[in-house]
Each structure stands twice: as C-alpha cells, then as structure tokens.
Amino acid sequence: MAIRRTTRARDAGDGLEQPRPRASSIDDAVTALLSLWLISGLMLDAWAHANKPGLETFFTPWHAVFYSGFAATAAWVLRLVFRHRSDGRAGLAAIPIGYGPTLVALAVFALSGLADMVWHTVFGIEDSIDILFSPSHLGLAISMFVIVTTPVRAAWSDPAPATLRRLWPALLGTGLAVAEVMVFLEYGNAMLMRATWIVTSFSEGGDDGSASRLAVRMVVTNATLLLPLLFLARRWGLPPGAALLTTTPLLILSGAETGGRNLSTLLSVLVAALGVELFARALRPTAERRRAYWLFAGLAPFFTWSLYLGVAASAVGRLPTVVELWTGAPIVAAAVGWLLGVLMLPAAPAATPR
Template sequence: MVPWKWATMLETARNTRTDSRRDLVTELLGLWLVLAVFLDGWAHINLPSLETFFTPWHAALYSGMLATAAWTAAVIWRNRTPGQPLLQAIPPGYRGTAAGVILFGTAGGLDLLWHELLGIEVSLDALVSPTHLLLGFSQFLILGTAVRSARAAGKSGGLKHAGNQGLTPAAIFAVVLMTGLGAFFLVYCSAFVRPGPTAVFVPAPVGTPGRIQSELPVVITLASYFLTTALIIAPFLFTLSAARRPARGIITLLVVAAAWLPVVMVGLHPYSISGAAGATIAAVVADILLTRIPDSWLARRLPAVTAGIAALLWTGQLVAFAVTDAIRWPVSLWLGAVVLSAAVAAGLALLSSWAPGRSAPSAAGTAVGRS
C-alpha cells in the first residue's frame, strides 16, 4: 500500500480513539448529572420539608453541570485551530452539547425565579413543571453527545466498529443514560414502582357503586406496563438501527436504568425491589438468548423478538412477586398485561422497520442490517 495511505489510516485510527475517549468523558459527566437528578428526586420524595432552591441536592446537579460546561468549552477550544471561529471549531456531535449547556443555564435561572415567585413543587407537579422540563430537555441534549458523534463519524466513513458496527461503547452508554433520565420524568407511571399485581383487586360488575374508583389503580398500572415497555424497547430498537447485532448486555443495562434508579429514588419498597430483581434476572436471560439468535432470523422476526423480550421481562417480575409475596390480580388480568405489553413491543418493532412499498419482514431486515 502507498505510504501516504498508511499515514491517513493511522491518523484516522488515532482520531477515532481520541474522539471515543472524549465522548466517554462527556458521558461520564452525564452520569453525574443523571445521578444528581435522581438524588434531587429522592430528596423531594423523602424530605417534604424542602422549602428553598439552595439545597445540597441542587448543588450536586448544578456542580455537575458546571463541570460539563467546563469540559465542553475545553473540547471546543482544543479542537480550534488558530484564527478559526469558535462556532466552526465545535466537533461533530457537540453543537447539541453546547446548546444543552446554554439551555440548562437559562432554564436554571428561570427555575430559581419560578421557585421564588411560586414556591417549591412538592408532588407530581415537580415532574411536569415547565422549568424542570426545560432542564430535562437540556440534559437529553447533553447525554446524546456520543450518539451524535458516532452518527457523524459513520457518515464520514472514518469510523468502523467491529463489535457493534455503528455505535461506540460511549454511544451505547449514552442511550442507557437517556433511558434513565426518561425513567425519572416518567416515574409516576413506572411499572417498577407500583405494587401492581400484588395489590388486592376484586372485579366488580358494570354499574356497581365505586367500581371506577376500585379499578383506577389497576388502569394506571396497566398503562404503566405499556409505557415502561416502550421505555425499554424503543432504545433497544434504536441501537439496532445502527448495528447488525444487539450490543452485549443491552437489555440488562436498559432494565437497570429504567427499574433500579426509580426504585431507589422512591424508597426501596419490598415489592419494587423484588419486581426489579425479577425483571433484571429475566433481562440477563434475554441478553443470553439474543447472542444465540442468527442474524438472518433476527432481521426477519424482529417484532417476535421484541415481543418475547417484553413477555420475558414482565414474567420475571411476576415470578418474583409470586415468590416474595403473592399475585392478587385475577389470572386474566395479569396474563393480559403481559400479552398486551408484548403486543406493544411488537408494534414498536413494526413501526421502526416499516417502509412504504416493502413487506414488514424485508423492512425489518433493512433496519437491523443497516450499518
């Protein structure tokens, strides 16, 4: 091979390693932010007397953001050549990061003003407060850095990933962190923090007084199963859109983010611990089974694969409930929740792989096989 081509390949490999390390540092700072968010949530749930903006929990979050801002500035400055405008010096994938840092600072100021004028949120309103949602959106922008970097590198053709063919380890980590942050903002409808099928439910005929009130907890739990299924399966499908094979351990990582972070935040109730443990064990089994599925079969049967994953996860949770406590729902209800959750997972796979003018199996193969 011509010497200059060797030099180009070596330079590309060196830049790839440097970019991967840089993205990993960014995502580790993102982990700081996510843990600080859950810590602040824990404080609001377990210390209801909080009446000020200036708390240790907010300090953990805002110090993490200051560290992220400093790191982002350093990344941009180190990437700058003499005389180059700063905007042109921003590496691929980091424009969203810089926007997230700026948005967080703006939203933080608005949040301080909001609390001074309207007080501290003490319940569900804390998760849907406009300023808190802005803070959350800014963090999603920051956490998505490694994914955007991997996409930019893939488009340029200068990055090859032997293990996952499209997403770096930092990008996989980013997807898991974003799943965790999503679990925080959707904790009020998480299937991992509710008693679920362990709660007593006596079906009442239509027209019975109090029927709607008695069914409401079950309705909310059923909706929680569907939404939590989507929270786990959608990121899994996203990782498949850039790889021929699922990343090793991806289901377990997503379940840990979607289950254990909320479970710890709400106070480690026995039923939530057992349910999360059962789902985690099932996730490990799912990851092992995924390594044994042939590429061609995975491509053609993606909806069946995601349906099987969802059914396995919630079956694991139900088994844990039965072993540690009891399942008090009628069999038609808890089994129906598993079947409907599997249907949600299959539907998401169909939507992610559908393309006009193609059959579903062919389109699924295209989505999974895209590198």
C-alpha cells in the same frame, strides 16, 4: 453497506471548507461519565422530593451535585471546542460531530436553571406531581436529554466496528436518557411498584381503578425500556451489555425514588435484562435481519413482564385473583413491543414490476 458522510463547515478566514472533527472514543467516554454525574444529581433530587417532604429551599446538597455535574459537563464540552480552535479551525469546523446540539442544550439548561431558581423563590418548592410539569423543569429535562445523548450522536456516523468497547459511552448515554425521561414520567413507572401493590391491583378486577393504573404503567415502562434497544439494534445491532447498560440507570433511579422498598420488583427487571441479553445474542436483531428484529421486539417484553408479575406473586405468596389480568398483560406487552418493532423497522417495499 453504510455510506459515510463527512460534515463540513466553511472557514470564514480563508473561504475553504474544513471537515468537522470527530471526537475520540476517550472524549466520548469522558462526556458520558460527566453526564452520569449530572444524572446522579437528578436522581438524588428525585429521591429527596420523594422521601423528604417539606423542602423549603432551592439550595440543597442534591442540587449542588446536579448543577456541579452540569458545570463539569459544560466545561468539558467547551474545552473540546477550544482545543479544536487552537488547531486552526474556526466557526462550526471547531465543533466535533454530534456536539453541536449539545452546545445549544447547555445554554438552554443554564437559562432553565436560572428560571428554576426564580420559580422556586416566587412559587415555592413543588412536592407532588406538579414537579413533573413545572416549565423550568421541563426546560431542564429537554436540554438534559440532548446533553446525555451526545455520545450517541457522536457515534452515529462513526464507521468504526460496533463493539462494546467503542459503543459503551453511547449505550451509557442512552441509559441515562431513559432514566431522565422516566423521572418526568414517574406517574407511568411500573418499576416503582412493590410486589404487594402489583398483586393487589390485579386482584381487584378494576373496581377501584388500580388494575387500570398498573396496566398503563406497564405499557409506558415497556415502551421506555424497549424503544432504545430497538433504536440501537437498527443502527448497530446490540453488542453484549447493551440491555444492562440501558436498564441499570433506571433501576437505580427507581430504587432511589422508593427508598429501596421495591427490591423484588427491581430484581425482576434486572434478571429480565439478563434474559434480554441472551435473546439479543440468539436472535441478533439488526436492520438487515427484519424478522429477527420483530421477534426480539415481541419476545423481550413478554419475558420481562411475565417475570415482573411472577416475581411479585412469589414475593407475596399468591397469584393475583383475576386470571385474565396476569395472563394477558404479558401478551399485551409483547403485542405493543412487536408493533413498536414494525414501526421502527417497517417491511421492505415491494419491488415495482417493469
């Protein structure tokens, strides 16, 4: 049984310790929805950089959506803190559990946004892979990750039952974090690939390196999709909808970045998420059910990437010509998934004999 710890902060006025407040489920829901606004602006910006070459200014409509989403999220979090201050709390005791790192991230985001405007003014607008390594963009990325995962931290120590009604803000926050991470790992996103490129890459046998690039993309995307589910399953189990909520934001992002030209690939991952939902219901992977957890960690990626390759082959009308690649890739994905499961939930230590 989980042990509930109460976080306390010292009130500088009377020297007494006050318990940190816990955000309500409605508070966390608003935080998650405002984070959705923020990440939607990021998706629009990613779409613009991928589909509108020759951008010459920082002041764009998608930046307006992005930074207004940040302003709304910051205003909401500050409102929560001041609401608790008006109840007589002071200092750290006014910050809801899980929201402390968010306040720091909001400040880092604001500074990174100013730095980004200056950077673009001095060095211009990036239009290739360099956009993913800009220092100001990395500052935005790290702070955004902390902001959108606020509902996860808020729910982590909550003893309430792990139902979808209670956890959907944390699940949505996790999905937004996955999408945000993959914005900056775009060069490793296998969901951006069209069916023709997938089949062609696994038909070349590595002569031009395309097979290696696809294999690496599959490994990176596999880990990015699976690790959040393993993380959630270890703490709460996986309530219905967990796989869909954590995968859908990345599906939308991947469609936006390609202008929808990879619909068959996106469809394969969506159907795979539905299958992963069924596996989660059947296996019930939790920290207490270690073997089921490990089996889920291997089975989910095997199904996902088998479907990924199968749908691509169906869309093109033929299988890749290198049999070893399309038969072995799902097995590699399953092995990597199982390894991640073991690392996330190692075997119980053997009892020490008396």
